[in-house]
Amino acid sequence: MTPFSALLSHYRRHPWQGVALATLMLLATALWTGIHHLTSQARASLSQSEQVVEARYQIQRVDGAALSVDDFVALRRQGLCLMPWLEVLPEDESRRVIGVDPLAALCFQGQGDVASFDGQPLRGDPFMDIADAAALPARQAQLFLIVDPDSGALSDDYRITDFSLAPDTGQLGDSFLLNLDALSVLVLLITGLLLRSVYLLSLSQRRDSFALLNRFGVPVRRVRGYLVVELLCLAAVTLIPGILLGQILANALAGGFASVMEGLFDSRQLATAANTWLVPSVVMMTLLLLVCAADWLIPDKLRQSAIVGHRSGGLAGMLLVVGAGGLWLASDLLTLFVAVALVLAGAGLLMPWCLSALSSRLARGCKRPLMRRWWAEYGVLCRRLALPLVALQLSLAMVLAVQALVTTFEATFDRWLEQRLSADYYLEVPTGAEGRTAAHWLAQNLPASSGALWHRVLRGQAQVQLGDEWQAVDVFALAPVGALVTDWELFENVEQPWRKLAAGEGVLVNEQLAYREQLGAGDSLPLKLAGQIISMPILGVYPDYGRPAGEVLMAGDHLPDGFAVSFESFSISPGSIGIEAITGALSELWQEPSLTVRDNLSIRDLANRVFDQTFALTRAMTLLTLALAAVALLLMGWVFLATRLWYFRLLEVWGMARPAIFLRLLSLALMVSLSAAILALPVGIGLTWVLVQRINPLAFGWSLPMDLYPGFWLELLALALVIGVCIGLLMHRQLGRPAVRPSVTGTVTGEER
Amino acid sequence: MEKTLLTVSGLAKSFGRDEAAVSVLANLTFDLPAGGSLALMGRSGSGKSTLLNMLCGLEPPDAGELTLFGQDHRHADWQRLRRGRIGVVFQEANLMPTLSLLDNVRLRASLAGQPEAHCQHWLDVLDIGDLAHRFPDQVSGGQRQRAALAMVFAMSPDLILADEPTGSLDRVTADEVADSLFRLQADTGCALILATHDAELASRCQSTLDLAHRTTAQDAAVSKP
Structure with a gap:
């Protein structure tokens, strides 16, 4: 019998405690690994997607037909530098692979080998040889022909377009991912708190054994060494399955996540092999050792005074003040994240201190001894369950923030869809065609009585004077200014902005430009347009949802002559007339057999479906965190209250009825869990504010609206x-069992003194 | 001439600081020969447990000299001494709650470098051999104290420090435990320091040190019965 086996005997004697500790470690690991896996996979896939479609051009048939091998052969014979690009969505996969021909790619890259593309091996993540890709059983496959636009002239049957398939959401995707990253850090923090609380609980129950071993002559340092070995063994048993479980969880959700990312962020989700073992293993092992064994690195006196002593309130206050100052003043993301960490640490320290101080004060003020004892017992619970309570508080705050963030994102995406896809159809004016004649036709043939709405968008460039410099901005000129845009929500505006815009009495600017240059409604904006310098009042600021370029929106009817139109399109809601009649007429008008028409309705429908899915996934992950924190509090409340049961039994011995004792226990459990929830509200609201009003503007230059959802509170x-009722019911069950008289006061101390 | 096992000279200990300081022991002097037995008498708070803690290195003295096995207390390897040469029996909480009685004895023996094979023997000697595989919370208080004694004897100590070993037991059980303690102490030839407020138990020791009145502690002297 060795001291180490004697230490381990605790888990032989109380196997359920070992199982509970291991299970919590496993679940915590799985949770964080899952979230980390999803975010890193999404990030890697997005980055991969951006990389592979960056600055590439494709060939399309003018008649709109799909490309075939015959097209490839014909174009190659014309001497064009071409590469076939076969995107395949395998039957049992959620992400696409890309079949490429490395030999053909050589004419782009100039050098390389046949076993790789863009420096990446052809292993299917995402690139593989086109012959292998073509042989895959596929749900969906599409051939693209990537072309070097400078390699030769095209015949009239083909045209060159950007290799991009959907509207660009700009930084909206990056923003969402950044927020997910921030939440993943928060989940890590909560996980750490949970692990620490459960581990400390198990240690506290073994403190007598440690003392005894010390009396037997086993040095404290050696006992700590055994505990570290025990911890490593426990980690080996729980971390690996936890990581595995996290991956299974992530993979189960990844299909939905991939399609979400694909739908939301204009990035085809390509197969990306993320390294999912190393980072979670190292992070979780470090976290485990840090939260469980860090105490031994801090001198006892310092730890006691910092955590238990009266200074913890002052320390918490100081952290909160410094953190809040940082949140307000931070000018870069790093400072902001440090400030968030300080605020969370302060809130975490403050909560047990506050509740303990409150209970002492209320206990002192009580005249009835039983009530005084109730408040004293409440104080004991708050002190001894401080860590799981803080974990629950932060989990609740996180859920609150995520709920607000996700709901806000949801609403923002809805508004973004409304703004970008306001009309049912989007129609590009072909190169060389005359948009003005089409506008004339539409004005004559789509009467208001038909319910049809439309406008023409002329896109070009202008320069605005900002200080002493002139900066390029995009110009969107609308005509007519009608119901398709007048529903847009403006951040700020003058009286009747849309009427004045239609009358050419001013311009609207996007949020990005307004935020960057501190512009507001009513300001005058010097504008260099088609060689003329005009000064226009700003009628309002509209949200751009992440588009980083500065934009000016003006009336198309008041554009100066000579304005260079770089792109022209129509947004049309055809009403009762039907889009086919309109496209047929315009096709005839422009002498173009095929028009590029985008069905905004179906895109919006698809986007809505994937939005719902992504938000459901995010909520599911945060609710899992909350569930874990709740289970931890439940377990710890149960175990700890069991050690205090003896004192409640005394009440029974003194003549109090058991139902009355149960009510006291229940009310205590309810009060404790409710306290955590109430104190989570300000933290959650603060966290929401930080996410939408501070992180987003600092990272991307635009903000989300700050919406609160009291119903969710x-x-x-x-x-x-x-949770409180569950703890109370568990205690009710315990109350019926024989209670063990505490033999050593240290095991049941509530730090009453 | 008897070999001296323990020499204490001018030993002092107080708790608290400045005005709140409470002197528990002051200028305490005595010695103990190898194989001898000494009873520490006194009311609760008189410093019996504090003295025992200092004698096994769990508390450092504030002043004075303490020499055990020829080693000065400042330089003694207390952990090693507690592992192999000093056996401590407290009033309660002597056993690892998660080990069976036999495993507790085996643990103590292995820490002292003694063979574990004899552990069952010590339980048998103390009349609790049939309870060897029970856990501490499955036996009575008297049986737990006997197990604690078995643990101490299994390590073959040179000195046993016993802090009210029968304090929580009924008279009959207390007598049985005390009988076992003194019988085995005589058989093994180890020294014994016993803290007790029971005069009858103290009278079974070769000498008595009265710590009853803190104010007179400095005048305390070993009295031969």
Whole structure:
């Protein structure tokens, strides 16, 4: 019998404690690994997608037909530098692979080998040889022909377009991912708190054994060494399955996530092999050792004074003040994240201190001894369950913030869809065609009585004077200014902005330009347009949802002569007339057999479906975190209250009825969980504010609206009550069992003194 | 001439600081020969447990000299001494709650470098051999104390420090445990320091040190019965 086996005997004697600790470690690892896996996979896929479609051009048939091998052969014979690009969505996969011909790619790259493309091996992540890709059983496959536009002239049957398939959401995707990253860090913090609380609980129950071993002459350092070995063994047993479980969880959700990313962020989700073992293993192992064994690195006196002593309130206050100052003043993301960490640490320290101080004060003020004892017992619970309570508080705050963020994103995406896809159809004016004649035709043939709405968009460039410099901005000129745009939500505006815009009495600017240059409604904007310098009042600021370029929106009817139109399109809601009649007429008018028409309705429908999915996934992950925190509090509340049961039994011995004792226990459990929820509200609101109003503007230059959802607060409070009731019911069960008289005061101390 | 096992000279200990300081022991002097037995008498708070803690290195003295096995307390390897030469029996909480009685004894023996094969023997000697595989919370208080004694004897100590070993037991059980303790102490020839407020138990020791009144502690002297 060795001291180490004697230490391990705790888990032989109390196997369920070992199982609970291991399970919590496993679940915590799985949770964080899952979230990390999803975000890193999404990030890697997005980055891969951006990389592979960057600055590439494709060939399309003018008649709109799909490209075939015959097209490839014909174009190659014309001497064009071409590469076939076969995108395949395999039957049992959620992400695409790309079949390429490395030999053909050589004419782009100038050098390389036949076993790789863009420096990446042809292993299917995402690139593979086109012959292998063609042989895959596929749900969907599409051939593209990537072309070097300078390699030769095209015949009239083909045209060159950008290799991009959907509207660009700009930085909206990056923003969403950044917020997910921030949440993943928060989940890591909560995971750490949970692990620490459960581990400390198991240690506290073994403290007598440690003391005894010390009396037997086993040095404290050696006992700590055994505990580290035990921890490593526990980690080996739980981390690997936890990581595996996290991956399974992530992969189960990844299909949905991939399609979400694909739908949302204009990036085809390509197969990307993420390294999912190393980072979670190292992070979780470090976290485990840090949260469980870090105490031994801090001198006892310092730890006692910092955590238990009266200074913790002051320390918490200081962290909060410094953190809040940082949040307000931070001018870069790093400072902001540090400030968030300080605020969370301050809030975490403050909560047990506050509740403990409150209970002491209320206990002192009580005249009835039983009530005084109730408040004292509440204080004991708050002190001894401080860590799981803080974990629950932060989890609730996170869920609150995520709920607000996701709902805000949801609403923002809706508005973005409304703005970008306001009409049912989007129609490009072909190169060389005259948009003005089409506008004339539409004005004559789409009467208001038909319910049809339309406008023409002329896109070009202008320069605005900002300080002493002139900067290029995009110009969107609309005509007519009608119901397709007048529903847009403006951040700020003058009186009747749309009427004045239509009358050419001013311009609207996008949020990005306004934020960057501190412009607002009513300001005057010097504008160099078609060689003329005019000064226009700003009628309002409209949200751009992440488009980084500065934009000026003006009336197309008041464009100066000589304005260079770089792109022209129509947005049309055809009403009762039908789009086929309109495209047929315009096709005839322009003498173009095939027009590029985008069905905005179906895109919006698809986008809505994937939005719903992504938001459901995000909510699911945060709710899992909350569930984990709730289970931890439940377990710890149960175990800890069991050690105090003896004192409640005394009440029974003194003549109190068991139902009355149960009510006291239940009310204590409810009060504790409800306290965590109530204190989570300000933290959650603060976190929401930081995410939408500070992180986003600092990272991307635009903000999301700060919306609060009080209905959800009530849901969280109800959830906290459910947790409290569960603890109370478990205690009710315990109350019926024989309680063990505490033999050593240290095992049941509530730090009452 | 008897070989001296323990020499204490001018030993002092107080708790708290400045005005709140409470002197528990002051200018305490005594010695103990190898194989001898000494009873520490006194009311609760008189410093019996504190003295025992200092004698096994769990508390450092504030002043004075303490020499055990020829080693000065400042330089003694207390952990090694507690592992192999000093056996400590407290009033309660002597056993690892998660080990069976036999495993507790085996643990103590292995820490002292003694063979584990004899552990069952010590439980048998103390009349609890049939309870060897029970856990501490499955036996009575008297049986737990006997197991604690078995643990101490299994390590073959040179000195046993016993802090109220029968304090929580009924008279009959207390007598049985005390009988076992003194019988085995005589058989093995180890020294014994016993803290107790029981005069009858103290009278079974060769000498008594009265710590009853803190104010007179400095005048305390070993009295031969």
